[in-house]
Amino acid sequence: MVRDFTKELGYLPLGSRLKRVGERMQAETARFLASEGIEQPPGIWPLLQTLHGEGALTVGELATALGVSQPGVTRSLRQLTADGMVKPAPAGEDQRRKPVMLTDTGASVVERCMRDLWPHVEAAVREMCASLDGPILQQLDRIEEELDSLPLDRRVARKMQERDDG
């Protein structure tokens, strides 16, 4: 068995470990969503949520708000447009600016998530983190252990079940 060097090097690999744990949580959340019939990739939700909250935004505004690159937003919007989730919004005077907004379909998908799914995801994550305390490295250790013992999609599904039972 190979030693796990990331645990031996203290704070040195903190960035790497944060990234790994984050990706793992995103993947497990996506697995749960897929089981609920929602196939959008994990990274798209900050964008959809922001559009839902703000109404119409341009590529650049989204990129700045989300802290991602502009071509990445362009690409995501191209896909979401093809999926019928977003559409061009009424433009102002400046023809360079291309505001977009959610379609009715997109809005109803986001609203369904906000009403039916996110509360359980949030509760499952919060509950998993509730007993965590101390330095961030220790908290990461513990989150990894928790996910090893019960992945996030299973935790959320259990939350849904409690709701159905209660």
Added chain:
Amino acid sequence: MVRDFTKELGYLPLGSRLKRVGERMQAETARFLASEGIEQPPGIWPLLQTLHGEGALTVGELATALGVSQPGVTRSLRQLTADGMVKPAPAGEDQRRKPVMLTDTGASVVERCMRDLWPHVEAAVREMCASLDGPILQQLDRIEEELDSLPLDRRVARKMQERDDG
């Protein structure tokens, strides 16, 4: 100005935020390393460190130890071989297995990092996290604030300077 929805949704976007902060720290560490003449991408160091600690490992052993996909390891090793950092290791009886090990060049690069660079990176990260306390979401908020006020490469460079001065 667009509202930052990730901060409003509590624990829901924890995975996404962990990933973002982790990537940011990795990018800033890579910037520091580049300033020291080391151009290996951030993701390669766990692999190099593991080879340095273990001697020779196969693709599958590395993939399992690092928690990444086997083709990803294959690709990384292809590049590292081209860079002269790793080479094939003496094989056993099983002709399917292709163990690799660090070259002398690779080992000396890793050792230079371990001796001269990682201690400062680790100290900078540890110092940045030293005053953090409480739930992980709050710690992430604080790390982001710390990185906003002084990026990691600048923190490490400062650590190097203190060493030079002291």
Added chain:
DNA sequence: ACACGTTATATAACGTGTTATGTTAATATG
């Protein structure tokens, strides 16, 4: 009116991760 600098977005190219698949070697089974 025109020249030039800046802004907004699309596109190109690249890097880095994954899953799926193909090939070869080794092992298990009847």
Added chain:
DNA sequence: CATATTAACATAACACGTTATATAACGTGT
């Protein structure tokens, strides 16, 4: 021994992020 199954790794294809660049639109100064 022959065949089926599994293991190990390379390769193919794709997804998703980035930086660099191209193009169009806009603003400013002369």
